[in-house]
Amino acid sequence: KGLRDTEHQRASPIPSQFSQEERVTMKESLKGAIQIPTVSFSPGEFNTTALAEFGEYIHKVFPTVFRTSFIQHEVVGEYSHLFTVQGSDPSLQPYMLLAHIDVVPAPDQGWEVPPFSGLERDGFIYGRGTLDNKNSVMAILQALELLLIRNYIPRRSFFIALGHDEEVSGAHGAQKISALLQARGVQLAFIVDEGSFILDGFIPSLKKPFAMVSVSEKGSLDLMLEVNKTPGHSSAPPKETSIGILAAAVSRLEQTPMPNMFGSGPLKMTLQQLANEFSFPANVIFNNLWLFWPLVSRLMEREDITNALVRTTTAVTMFNAGIKVNVIPPVAQATVNFRIHPAQTVQEVLKLAKDIVVDDRVQFHVLESFEPLPVSPSDDQALGYQLIRQTIQSVFPEINIVAPGICIAQTDSRHYTNLTTGIYRFNPLYLQPQDFRGIHGINERISVQAYETQVKFIFEFIQNADTEQRPVSHLHEL
Numbered sequence: 023k024g025l026r027d028t029e030h031q032r033a034s035p036i037p038s039q040f041s042q043e044e045r046v047t048m049k050e051s052l053k054g055a056i057q058i059p060t061v062s063f064s065p066g067e068f069n070t071t072a073l074a075e076f077g078e079y080i081h082k083v084f085p086t087v088f089r090t091s092f093i094q095h096e097v098v099g100e101y102s103h104l105f106t107v108q109g110s111d112p113s114l115q116p117y118m119l120l121a122h123i124d125v126v127p128a129p130d131q132g133w134e135v136p137p138f139s140g141l142e143r144d145g146f147i148y149g150r151g152t153l154d155n156k157n158s159v160m161a162i163l164q165a166l167e168l169l170l171i172r173n174y175i176p177r178r179s180f181f182i183a184l185g186h187d188e189e190v191s192g193a194h195g196a197q198k199i200s201a202l203l204q205a206r207g208v209q210l211a212f213i214v215d216e217g218s219f220i221l222d223g224f225i226p227s228l229k230k231p232f233a234m235v236s237v238s239e240k241g242s243l244d245l246m247l248e249v250n251k252t253p254g255h256s257s258a259p260p261k262e263t264s265i266g267i268l269a270a271a272v273s274r275l276e277q278t279p280m281p282n283m284f285g286s287g288p289l290k291m292t293l294q295q296l297a298n299e300f301s302f303p304a305n306v307i308f309n310n311l312w313l314f315w316p317l318v319s320r321l322m323e324r325e326d327i328t329n330a331l332v333r334t335t336t337a338v339t340m341f342n343a344g345i346k347v348n349v350i351p352p353v354a355q356a357t358v359n360f361r362i363h364p365a366q367t368v369q370e371v372l373k374l375a376k377d378i379v380v381d382d383r384v385q386f387h388v389l390e391s392f393e394p395l396p397v398s399p400s401d402d403q404a405l406g407y408q409l410i411r412q413t414i415q416s417v418f419p420e421i422n423i424v425a426p427g428i429c430i431a432q433t434d435s436r437h438y439t440n441l442t443t444g445i446y447r448f449n450p451l452y453l454q455p456q457d458f459r460g461i462h463g464i465n466e467r468i469s470v471q472a473y474e475t476q477v478k479f480i481f482e483f484i485q486n487a488d489t490e491q492r493p494v495s496h497l498h499e500l
């Protein structure tokens with residue numbers, strides 16, 4: 023399986039080796055990026071000073087990118103960046119690399135070092151954005167900078183889109199870039215974004231880490247539940263207050279998980295590809311899912327992360343009520359964040375939620391919703407998927423399995439379905455469960471060595487994408 027060379031294949035790729043000085047520069051540049059607090063607080067509420075500073079910062083640390091004649095740079099939606107890298111062969115369909123420069127807030131509490139310090143400790147750079155997602159922003163531009171310094175000229179054109187509001191919707195960044203490219207008539211061969219990793223230790227009986235390339239992502243429904251009651255004196259309370267009614271409603275939602283959808287969606291493909299990697303007897307079980315699916319489906323529910331793969335999840339994330347200790351509360355509101363399994367729709371989940379609550383004193387307000395994403399191809403003919411696979415095999419030769427999977431979070435790539443059917447979410451980094459807890463959590467960090475490897479991966483990927491051939495079906499055709 024893979025990509026077939028032709029006479030046009032670049033004779034000798036530029037080796038992905040970096041000098042000691044370059045390696046120091048690249049890690050210092052990442053630290054500088056972490057120190058700029060580009061926080062998204064809520065839709066439309068960003069640290070605009072930091073976003074503007076970030077724009078100046080990338081000019082400073084990647085001067086060659088900005089002065090190269092075949093690269094066009096545009097600022098979109100005030101703070102997002104779009105780079106158009108013109109390849110020498112217009113017959114090759116362009117692709118796009120995505121990343122986002124905004125981060126979620128990070129209060130200091132619980133961090134070993136301040137979250138916007140970018141401090142290095144024991145070989146790790148700490149800070150908000152080191153995994154989500156300034157690592158990708160900086161690694162993409164760093165790899166391009168290093169290629170340009172080595173006089174690289176791409177054959178296949180590509181775009182780099184860096185959104186500034188991914189963490190709150192992408193409405194001002196990714197959506198505008200997508201509309202701009204659509205207006206220019208651009209169609210893309212594929213997109214590569216954040217959203218998955220080389221996963222290590224997420225499934226107990228799996229012997230080795232494997233690379234999961236997410237070919238779909240879950241949808242979402244932000245639902246606000248509201249109960250109104252006439253306020254009054256707390257000395258003569260009604261049998262139920264708005265708070266009590268609402269608490270019972272959200273408790274019912276928490277206690278009644280959405281149906282287990284194991285068997286539909288990309289997870290089946292993931293497990294089939296992994297089957298032989300499990301130790302005995304799990305390998306027998308995963309090789310015979312037709313027989314053991316009830317058992318596997320129950321096993322998947324046990325851990326939070328694997329549970330998120332088999333169903334629409336329900337997270338009560340906000341609860342507001344009450345105005346004074348001796349006043350019966352007039353209104354109580356709770357917000358529930360559902361992450362929708364690819365085999366369900368927003369409308370189905372809304373109906374299920376209402377059927378669980380069954381209380382007409384509770385009003386439902388849909389704040390925002392997004393359908394799950396279609397499944398991108400991962401077969402032998404899928405150029406983007408095969409290029410990712412090829413580059414993983416080169417940069418991580420110890421990884422035996424590259425499997426398609428699903429992203430349990432949302433990414434900016436969801437705004438680009440108008441431009442391509444090939445959307446792949448993969449960050450070339452090892453991720454363990456404790457690293458996952460750092461994403462949106464505390465002590466988010468990346469090892470210096472992992473960041474260098476990410477730069478190396480993109481450095482090779484950009485060159486691999488210059489291939490002019492289509493993927494081939496069978497190895498024996500090589």
Ligand SMILES: CCCCCCCC/C=C\CCCCCCCC(=O)N[C@@H](CCCCN)C(=O)O
Nearest residue numbers: 188189190191216217218224292327431432433
């Ligand atoms: C058998 C396979 C086991 C798989 C285990 C999966 C482990 C999880 C791996 C990776 C998931 C990390 C995803 C990182 C991307 C985070 C993107 C993000 O934070 N997006 C936000 C966007 C919010 C937009 C506003 N609604 C989000 O989803 O909240």
Ligand SMILES: [Zn+2]
Nearest residue numbers: 122154155216
């Ligand atoms: Zn992200």
Ligand SMILES: [Zn+2]
Nearest residue numbers: 126154189462
């Ligand atoms: Zn995030």
